[in-house]
Amino acid sequence: MVNMQMNFRAVKRTAAVMLSAALLALSMPAVPADAASKGFYVSGTSIKDANGNDFVMRGVNIAHAWYNSRTATSIKGAANNGANTVRVVVADGKKWSRTTKNTLTSIVNECRKNDLVCILEVHDATGSDSTSDLKAAVDYWTANKSVLQGNEKYVILNIANEWYGSWDGSSWAEGNRSAVKSIRKAGINNMIMVDCAGWGQYPDSIKDYGKSVFNADSQKNTVFSIHMYEYAGGDPSTVKKNIDNALGIGVPVVIGEFGGQHTNGDVDEATIMSYCTQKNVGYLGWSWKGNSSDLSYLDIANDWAGTSLTSWGNTLINGTYGIKKTSKKCSVFTGGSSSSSGSSSSGKSSSSSSSSGNSSSSSSSSSSGSSSKSDPYISLFWGKNSAGAWGQPVSVTTAKNGGTFDAANFRKNGYFYVEYTNSAPKQIELILQSWSGGGSWAKVQAYEFGSANGHSYAKFSYNDCVNAFGTSNFSSYLDRIHVGCMQNTTTVYSVCCCYPK
Numbered sequence: 001m002v003n004m005q006m007n008f009r010a011v012k013r014t015a016a017v018m019l020s021a022a023l024l025a026l027s028m029p030a031v032p033a034d035a036a037s038k039g040f041y042v043s044g045t046s047i048k049d050a051n052g053n054d055f056v057m058r059g060v061n062i063a064h065a066w067y068n069s070r071t072a073t074s075i076k077g078a079a080n081n082g083a084n085t086v087r088v089v090v091a092d093g094k095k096w097s098r099t100t101k102n103t104l105t106s107i108v109n110e111c112r113k114n115d116l117v118c119i120l121e122v123h124d125a126t127g128s129d130s131t132s133d134l135k136a137a138v139d140y141w142t143a144n145k146s147v148l149q150g151n152e153k154y155v156i157l158n159i160a161n162e163w164y165g166s167w168d169g170s171s172w173a174e175g176n177r178s179a180v181k182s183i184r185k186a187g188i189n190n191m192i193m194v195d196c197a198g199w200g201q202y203p204d205s206i207k208d209y210g211k212s213v214f215n216a217d218s219q220k221n222t223v224f225s226i227h228m229y230e231y232a233g234g235d236p237s238t239v240k241k242n243i244d245n246a247l248g249i250g251v252p253v254v255i256g257e258f259g260g261q262h263t264n265g266d267v268d269e270a271t272i273m274s275y276c277t278q279k280n281v282g283y284l285g286w287s288w289k290g291n292s293s294d295l296s297y298l299d300i301a302n303d304w305a306g307t308s309l310t311s312w313g314n315t316l317i318n319g320t321y322g323i324k325k326t327s328k329k330c331s332v333f334t335g336g337s338s339s340s341s342g343s344s345s346s347g348k349s350s351s352s353s354s355s356s357g358n359s360s361s362s363s364s365s366s367s368s369g370s371s372s373k374s375d376p377y378i379s380l381f382w383g384k385n386s387a388g389a390w391g392q393p394v395s396v397t398t399a400k401n402g403g404t405f406d407a408a409n410f411r412k413n414g415y416f417y418v419e420y421t422n423s424a425p426k427q428i429e430l431i432l433q434s435w436s437g438g439g440s441w442a443k444v445q446a447y448e449f450g451s452a453n454g455h456s457y458a459k460f461s462y463n464d465c466v467n468a469f470g471t472s473n474f475s476s477y478l479d480r481i482h483v484g485c486m487q488n489t490t491t492v493y494s495v496c497c498c499y500p501k
Helices: 068-080 101-113 131-143 169-185 204-216 236-247 269-279 293-298 311-318 462-469
Strands: 041-043 046-048 058-062 085-090 117-122 155-160 192-195 222-228 253-258 282-285 358-360 377-387 394-397 415-421 428-434 440-445 448-452 455-461 480-485 490-498
Touching (some): 068 085, 068 101, 085 101, 101 117, 131 155, 131 169, 204 222, 204 236, 236 253, 236 269, 253 269, 282 311, 377 394, 415 428, 428 462, 455 462
Parallel strands (some): 058 085, 253 282
Antiparallel strands (some): 415 455
16 A cells, blocks of 8 residues: 555655566466356456456555545445446554454445445555564454355455565565465455565565465465555556566466555556556556545545546546546446446446446357357346236336437347246246337247356347337337246346347
8 A cells, every 4th residue: 555644554665676577477377167156266367257257457445444434435436437346445453443344244235236346455464574463364354254255256355455565575475375375264265365565566576476375375366466656666667567577477466556656756657557458457546535645646536426536536537548448347247248337337226127228248148058159238237126926026218218228229130138036937028118109018928048147047039029019110119128027026137138240
């Protein structure tokens, strides 16, 4: 983390160390066979989400430990500005007030509500070389493992912020090998993130010793983080060399913190963002709001809701390689495949009239028995809504009546895809409603049933919809789309309009 007065952190050591030449790429680590069914996992130098899709972090750091009453507002503000990830500062009680289990749960739930991947990090060990401080962080996570368990799809565990302040890779690795083993022994299966040595600014610790830390993880599911300030990210050659060297061990790396300048010099934020985009490396800006007065230039937002950005925030959010232009929402929130978050990601509505209208290049709607190829789709609904027999758990209003789904996108060879659960899986139908044409309801039966993501799915073809509706002019006459339960209680998780190329 950056230098913070009082509640933030002690002054960074001002050592300047020349980084070593690039290391030749090593063999790729093996991927656990069942990783994709549980949560994030390592695949070579890529991070994969629970659906097996690449996930590249784009987001910000949020200082919960010092501004806990502002956390929910900050999380929503980050989502509204296009972030797909937030890294949240919490405390184990050694230096700052301990973050409770209930509060951790609330943080995770708030992130999930806003479609944000949540990285949790204990900040009390910042800059310490003491193994007891690292152990305290491990003990904290062990005590709170119930918050992590079951959230492997949504939460990444950054064990301790910038543990090991000295520029000494060997001792850094020894401590982290022990920490990773303890985390796994406790039954915590989330992806682990480890900050490099030297207050996060000595990436040679990753290059020289990172593979031994990775191999200490029985699940081979650890990634590394560089904090790029004046030493690790001061100029283009340093930025590129540090990223390349870290990737050279065959494991993912993330820029867990960076800013536009820092105490002892400039930071090349432009190269950090552009090279991360080129290399598919994640980055997380420091920090949303609340930096001390002498470091206020590191504030991303002028207000906690993020309705006004600072100069640094404008670069990070709106720059050529900034968050809004490069962020893609994690596919665990979109029903199977990453989709661009655009300028707003304010969170899903659980209302039955939810209509997100987000488009994507691929879909999870392919039948595992009929085709391995995914189809492009537009998401109409994502969430969890239920209704009893003859009810409608989900209703989506079209754009012509104030919704976001443009029915003109439903065209020849397309189909609607519904993912759901019902004790009688085939007792589901699609209802196309038109009050523009006289209030008629057209019921459509599915042409294909199957299973995906632990649920049932049904597909409703374009031709069947045209035949039932009586016209193909959906943009003029289709006002609302309902998912109908024919028998039993049905819970719907996603509704998509798919359009095979």
